Amino acid sequence: MDGVTRPSPAGEAPLIEVENPATRRVIATVADAGPADVDDAVRSARKALGTWAATPVVDRVAVLRRAAKLLEDRREEIAQVVTAELGAPIRIARSVHAQLPIIVTATTADLLASYDFEQRIGHSLIVHQPVGVVAAITPWNFPLHQVTSKVVPALAAGATVVLKPSELAPLSALMLAAILTDAGLPEGVLNVVTGGPVTGRALVDHDDVDLVSFTGSVGVGRAVAAAASRTVKRVTLELGGKSASLVLPDADISTAVKVSVANAFFNSGQACNAWTRLLVPADRLEHVNDLAQAAAEKHTVGDPTDDKTRMGPVISDQQRERVRAFIRAGLGDGARLLAGGETSPDGCGDGYFVRPTIFTDVDPASTLAQDEIFGPVLSVIGYRDEAEAVEIANGTRYGLGGSVWSGDTDHAVRVARRIRTGQVDVNGGAFNPAAPFGGFKHSGYGRELGVHGMAEYLEPQSLQLPADAGRD
Template identity: 55%
Template sequence: MDLAAAPPALLVRRHLYLGGAWADPTGTEPIDVENPASGETVGQVPAGTPADVDRAVAAARAAFPGWAATAPAERAAHLDRLLAALTARADDIARTVALELGTPLKLAARVQTSLPLTVLRDCVELAARPPAEETIGNSLVVREPVGVVGAITPWNYPLHQVVAKLAPALAAGCTVVLKPSELTPLTAYLLFDAIAEAGLPAGVVNLVPGTGPVVGEALAAHPDVDMVSFTGSTATGRRIAHLAADRIARVALELGGKSANLILADADLPTAVKVGVGNALLNSGQTCTAWTRMLVHRDRYDEALDLVARAAAAYRPGDPFDPDTRLGPLVSAAQAERVRGHVDRALADGARLVCGGPDAPLPPRGHFVAPTVLADVHPDSALAQEEVFGPVLAVIPFGDDDEAVAIANNSRYGLAGAVWSADADRALAVARRLRTGQVDVNGGGFNPRAPFGGYKQSGLGRELGPYGIDEFREIKAIQR
């Protein structure tokens, strides 16, 4: 298949996936799927209803005892067949993500497609291992699957965020009802095509597309859903936590971030800036872990701003299917408008425009925002405190390590961050002081087996690797 081939004119999916088969929805309303690079409708999926959620949860509940009792090696074999079926669709996945989200095609293939396949491959291996048991005195401590999981996933990584919930939940012995984002549902349908081909037992995985206020709320509040796993905004996570709390259901929440990139005085400045800008602009800034606050020692601040401006200028906005494009559109007109509002407010608050901004040239169509760098951003300002979720970088000066740590920790979020220093021990010492779930030291690479999650309002629980599977288990003590 030609990866860059033009996508079909309209992708229409008319069914839900319930009890191991494609099924008609109870409602008749469709959801239009937009190409954010052009504003054109490129697909449709059904708008699920609470009645559809009831059907999906009933199927998952009926399938749970058998799946929970399935031997770990057999569950791993099912996941391995899913991995093969999904891998065969890798080109279609990359093209679909580029179409419905606007991620440049090269990035869609390298990150949006390859990363979830890596996560699924790891889960195949981990699923084959029986859960650990231990003896404490006269007690045998065992781990068991939590039950039916409601998975509610976001639009910015439409396959990875699904696989990061679905694969470990299945590995743990849980059954799942998935509600993907209504902005990027077509990628989830490719996943369920693979699920159908792989022949997972009926009811183990179910799909109900729809909106958050309808399907998401029905799933989060459903009395037969034992656990809700959600990735998205902190505001929506708070609502889901309330719905689940009303019935004392477990939640795992992967929420917002406002991560700081600390570039200490002795750092390799060109490398730190280049990597930092790339991280902040990844997926057009629509990444919860993005290092959107760049903290630079005052002695190197002006030099850093020059480097930042040159690095950001290399991210040319354009058609996601153009191989020269490095920055795609934002997912929707509303998201683009929201990001522009953050920039306008920051300029009104006294931030200095380094590059980009409201007058920068953009493609004539689509929901584009220019890569924008703002300097002299006050640590307490809205731009330094609020998640923008767009290609906007705030640069903040500091005087010493203590001030850098104080600025970094001056946030209600705590998801990710970075530290750069020529002294590895110094960088590690600073990293330990950051109140955040992940920290990269001198460009340390992302590890898909390490625990992923946040402190403070960035969420509850952990995803990925063995920690991600344990999130979907209960702990039982048996006295003998």
């Protein structure tokens, strides 16, 4: 904080060990910051707010563009760090985990350069002011991308930030802070406090934090919103998902199944918007089962530093046991196991590996089809007609992502409009880092990325001008 890295006062904070989930070896230690450290960080952010908010847009743009260039220059180093702290296969760490932050930072810089911070409505001048001090609390599954998706738009808006990355994967977030400092971000504008739940609670409870942006589980998100209400903080929540890939009868079923299986297993299934339910016409179910089983066999599990590996470990022993418990529950509920299971993959050593798993004949009301697993487990569900398919797709408490597949794109779009989620991919449409990301229902509220993401960190102020005031 204040542009320098320092330990907790008098070295009082205990240390948290950061573990490589593929090897179970400790690769780093970070401080478990306490309330005093959080107070220092918030004070630093508050002190820097006035100057940063008043910094000309062109100068803020320049910082972000330099940061995007430095992220590009250090892309391989970032990928290696993400592979070590998360267990992401190196080729995915390079193409997604290290690449998306470059795109988000550059895109936000371009958006900021053209954003209209003032508008006239009649005799009123509407001025968009930064929200103030932002507490950003991020998860471990996309340890740099999700940090960038909060920090960069907040900085663009003129807000200052106190970031608490996940204690399970904090190393790439610390790299981002160093990169932003090298890019010319002034002292105190971004402050990082590492730590666990106590650190997070201290941030949420702090009287001088104006907005909390949280990504994580529904249970913790609910607690964050309740705690923040005491001080009437603004809150944005990006929570869980149970997304459906809905394959209509006229779709290219082979392609739809292949892509859907890959999506479900991407990042070892540790993605809030993963398509974990595959909805297919009941009369094509056995054909789909064959296709899905064949697709699963191509998802090689193993050493994430090997370029050939498609799936690495899950993040921790606790997460692995959670996934295994869901697999046991699926078997207990009568679902039929097509691939995988709870036993460890062969030849993977001591890491927290889970076999890519597919169930079929899954009851849409079962635990397997209703709860977020956050692991490589896919449920195949048959439907009778389109109306039932849409009902099943909407039939969970979540509403984050999903997809619709059809030979007629216009038809697919009509169906997608009926899916109550924040994002729907149509016939494999690619992720767009400039489009708003967020959810309906228990998947949270608020949006990240693009113009909508930056707007979360702005407050509109109305200045009522005299009738004869100029309009220049």
